[in-house]
Amino acid sequence: MTIREDIVASAAQFLQDPSVASSPVENRIAFLKAKNLTEEEVHAALARASGEPAPAPSYAAPPAGPVPGQPPAYYGGYPPYGWQPPPPEVPRRDWRDWFIMATVVGGVGYGLYTLGKRYVYPLVAPPTPERLESDKKSIDEQFEKAFTLVEQLSKDTEEIKAAEQQRNEKLTDALAELETVIGELKSSNRRREDEAQRIRDDVQGLRDSIPKALDAQKNLSDTRLQEVNSELKSLKTIISQRMTSQQPAINNYLNRPDTPNGVSSFQDNVSGTGRSSPFSSGISAASVKIPEWQRAMATKRSSTSMPNNTTEDGGSSSQAQTDAGGSSS
Numbered sequence: 210m211t212i213r214e215d216i217v218a219s220a221a222q223f224l225q226d227p228s229v230a231s232s233p234v235e236n237r238i239a240f241l242k243a244k245n246l247t248e249e250e251v252h253a254a255l256a257r258a259s260g261e262p263a264p265a266p267s268y269a270a271p272p273a274g275p276v277p278g279q280p281p282a283y284y285g286g287y288p289p290y291g292w293q294p295p296p297p298e299v300p301r302r303d304w305r306d307w308f309i310m311a312t313v314v315g316g317v318g319y320g321l322y323t324l325g326k327r328y329v330y331p332l333v334a335p336p337t338p339e340r341l342e343s344d345k346k347s348i349d350e351q352f353e354k355a356f357t358l359v360e361q362l363s364k365d366t367e368e369i370k371a372a373e374q375q376r377n378e379k380l381t382d383a384l385a386e387l388e389t390v391i392g393e394l395k396s397s398n399r400r401r402e403d404e405a406q407r408i409r410d411d412v413q414g415l416r417d418s419i420p421k422a423l424d425a426q427k428n429l430s431d432t433r434l435q436e437v438n439s440e441l442k443s444l445k446t447i448i449s450q451r452m453t454s455q456q457p458a459i460n461n462y463l464n465r466p467d468t469p470n471g472v473s474s475f476q477d478n479v480s481g482t483g484r485s486s487p488f489s490s491g492i493s494a495a496s497v498k499i500p501e502w503q504r505a506m507a508t509k510r511s512s513t514s515m516p517n518n519t520t521e522d523g524g525s526s527s528q529a530q531t532d533a534g535g536s537s538s
Contacts, residue, residue, distance in 0.1 A: 217253045224258035
């Protein structure tokens with residue numbers, strides 16, 4: 210392969226720069242390869258930059274004239290901006306390259322054949338009768354298992370449906386009972402509210418009627434007390450009038466001699482006056498009787514008045530008036 214002298218000279222001059230010479234060799238080689246320099250050109254440029262003689266080429270030198278299609282040589286420190294070296298020529302292939310390629314292709318083909326025969330062919334090849342029979346048996350077994358599972362699932366579904374129906378019936382009965390209980394509670398609550406309202410109305414009526422009844426009773430009591438008071442006043446007036454009119458008869462009774470039991474003389478005196486009682490005014494003796502306490506007082510008074518017949522009439526009359534006042538009270 211020919212060495213491009215102009216590019217090698219430019220690269221050697223670039224490598225002799227102090228800033229470039231201080232960099233590592235690997236970086237310089239990588240930079241030169243990045244500029245499309247071949248391995249021989251890189252070594253030649255490094256040798257020229259270090260001052261060593263470049264190896265003599267084993268082939269004839271190219272003509273001195275410019276090579277068509279190549280840019281003119283640039284001998285500055287750096288290549289021009291934007292300049293790219295031409296791509297390297299395609300290397301020639303000999304029998305060794307073809308042998309290596311045939312060997313690689315044969316190995317890869319044999320590997321693909323082995324993989325296809327082992328893994329792909331069983332998938333696409335038609336099945337054998339034995340395999341078909343085994344597949345049929347396995348499919349029948351799977352179908353039997355599936356049918357068994359379906360039957361079991363059907364039984365379980367029926368049981369679940371029956372249990373669900375029973376639960377629904379129980380729930381319906383419970384809801385009916387609950388509705389009945391709620392209805393009874395509502396009715397009882399309504400009755401209780403009605404009873405409470407009636408009791409409240411009765412209590413309110415009593416609260417309203419008790420003061421009225423008390424006022425009416427008070428008025429009635431006042432009226433009766435007034436009537437009793439008027440009756441007592443009239444009775445007191447009548448008694449005082451009767452006592453005043455019967456005072457001479459009582460004095461005559463006290464001054465008369467004793468009679469057996471002290472009663473007949475009093476009765477004779479009363480009958481002599483033409484009255485049945487000293488307090489009566491023209492009333493017959495049959496309708497009005499002398500009280501027992503007056504008889505007892507008359508008997509006692511007659512027994513005590515016998516040794517004192519000469520007692521003054523004023524004292525005995527005052528005593529009789531006092532007794533009459535006690536009887537009226």
